[in-house]
Amino acid sequence: MPRKELEALQLERLKRLVDYCIKRIPHYRNKLEKAGVTAEKIKCLSDIEYIPYTTKDDMRDTYPYGLFAVPLKDIVRIHASSGTTGKPTVVGYTRSDLNNWSDLVARIVVSAGATENDIAQISFGYGLFTGALGLHYGLERIGAAVIPISSGNTEKQIMLMKDFGSTVLVSTPSYAMYMSEVGAEMGIDMRKLNLRLGLFGSEGCTDELRAKIENNLGVFFTDNYGMSELMGPGVSGECRERCGLHFAEDHFYPEIIDSATMQVKPRGEVGELVITTLTKEGIPLLRYRTKDITRLHYDTCKCGRTHARMEKVKGRSDDMLKIKGVNVFPSQIESVIMTMPDAISPNYQIVLTTHNYMDEIEIKVELVNAGLLTNYSDLENLQNQIRHKLHTVLGLDCRVTLLEPKSIERFVGKARRVVDNRIK
Amino acid sequence: MIIKQISVFIENRSGRLAEVTSIIAEAGCSIRALSIADTTNFGILRLIVEETEKAEDALRKHGLAVSSTNVVSVRIEDKPGGLAKVLRLLSDNEFTVEYMYAFISKSDNEAQVVMHIDNALKADELLTKSGY
Structure with missing residues (x-):
């Protein structure tokens, strides 16, 4: 989609979202009233700057269902973040949210090179964590054969990888690295297996570790990005060119801000990623501060896709x-x-x-x-x-x-x- | 005589030496000589065992970093000046002894030492020629 059309679509969806939040979520109604923002006042995309930020604390303060925009009868799935301290952050999906989610994950796995002929081993832990089920539905949507093995029991993982002929591996980079160590101990040449593509995510990974995993497992390493608050995986992912993660801008509007001054930074600068969900029904978020440090590129990719490319996350402002x-x-x-x-x-x-x-x-x-x-x-x-x-x-x-x-x-x-x- | 020495990297924490020597015991290998030196957080355990390969395999199976090298075993007279004499011979011929330690002695009038020398084969030749 040409950028002009994309931006028109984003503006239309943003206005609809502001109206939706005011009508359905008391927390946002109060905040937006205080800031004096209504759908009519949003004339161009940069007017988004008048909307106050949402943080993880807003989600904790309204635990568990305070930010839900629909009654629970319309919610068909509930996930929660892997909160290590305090209460987890809860997210609810309507049927349409799940449908969009599967489509968006399908988009990233296709751009990474997965096809209906693939056998995908999902070695993310299943459960409240969105990673495993997100990739599961997206890979199923494109017609790949999904093996929902979950994480752990590494020797069995490798046995099935060999016997079932898995071609795609979904895991964290550190687990992929560990699998290659265990494989070597078992006397298996992991490079000779059918594995060809890695869809890795949910934690940062340096170029050096990436090269090592590619070498040890004989896979093409692709990175993808998402977080449960926003939806899960599918927010952005690498294509075969691997020059940034294509951002699903038709569903998520990204901004880069300065974490200290909270001002929006000019395009092309490094800062904290802030995301507005444009189409979510269950739990829409306005200008959610991700704490992830990155940069966005808006020129068209060599692969032809026009959606902005996000650099690999440099780190979380939390991790610093x-x-x-x-x-x-x-x-x-x-x-x-x-x-x-x-x-x-x-x-x-x-x-x-x-x-x-x-x-x-x-x-x-x-x-x-x-x-x-x-x-x-x-x-x-x-x-x-x-x-x-x-x-x-x-x-x-x-x-x-x-x-x-x-x-x-x-x-x-x-x-x-x-x-x-x-x-x- | 040239013999094989095993070197094992071990962390400096209590009980670790007991664990490592137990691995060798379970493999059924008898330790002939041993030396350990440490820095604040790690040490290198050097061992002479009867069945080197068996012991090495067992240690490796337990995930330890293990290597083996050639060292020279020398019998010397168990009397004052015995060791000094052989070290003098080596230094006169420009061999450097990097480290050494003693064997359990099985004879009353002889002591046995293990030496790590930069050129073990040549040093061994010299020692044999000189009656050691």
Whole structure:
């Protein structure tokens, strides 16, 4: 769709959405009244800036059904976010929402290269988490054969992958990496299996880890993005060109803001992604702050698609660690670790502590190269080399600890890499 | 004499050495000599065992980082100056001993040491020629 037509459609849907929220959701009615916003006052897309932001706290404060726009009899599915602290955030889908969701996931899996001939193994955990069921319905919609194996029981995963001839793998990048390790231990050459495409998501992944997974599993790695508050997967996803994740702009309106000043940033700048759901019936969200840091590109992709491309998420503003006053994203540390595949494994842990009122950062890595055991100095050199590289990237002095292979916990879902034991 | 030495990377935490030596015990291998040195958080355990490959396989199966290298085993006279004499011979011939440790001695008048020398084969040749 040409951008002009797309923007006209977005404007029409935005007006309808504002009206829908005022009529149906008391929480939004109050907020919009206070801000003086009505559907008639929205004349162009940039008028969206008059609408107040919605945050995760708004969802928590109205727990569980306060932001639902329809009576429960019209809701056919309820999901909730993997909230680790406090109450989860709840989302309800109408039949039409589920239908749109399947279509949008179908769109991203097709652009990633999946077809009706594929056998897709879904190794996301099923349940309240939207990842597994989202990909499940989208892949079914295009006619692929779906194996809903869920996460865990890794040896069985690999056995079925081999016996059933799975061609597509759906999982987190860290679980895909773990599967390749277990496969190697079982004496299976994962590259010789039928796997050809990975639809990975639900956590960040550096280019270095991506390359390693592609090499170990013999797959074409594609990233996709979404979050349960908005719908689940299907908000954006990579095409075969892999130069950004195509954003479903006809259903979601994206903005990039400065998290501190809360002002909208000019196109092409890096900042926090804010999303307005244009078509959701069950639980529409106006200007939802995702906390994800990224950038949008509006020029047409080499593949021909006109929808904006979102850069791989650089990190969540939530994930950002402040260490000795320096801003650090765990992804920066990961990118250093991935440059030394012959010496250390891709698994690592970041441990933060307080010592003499100061922050201390320790990076735990697993030694895999037994060839370094002749001399202590070889091991010390390795430690120093990692420390030096981290210092170059972060500007911080980190303690580097070498651990035995496989001593750091593996994750079947989202990996938890940071242990923060600092005194608050 | 050239023999095989196994090196194992172990974390410096209590009970770990007991666990690792238990793996070797379960494999049915007898330990002839052993040395361990540590830094604050890790150590390298060096072992001479009777069936090197069997012990190595067992350690690897337990996910440990293991390697094996050639070392030189030397019998020396168990009297003052015995060790100094052989080290002098090596240094005169420009061999560097990176580290060494002792064997359990089975004889009253002989001691046995394991040496890691930069050029083990050449050093062994020299030692044999010199009557060791």
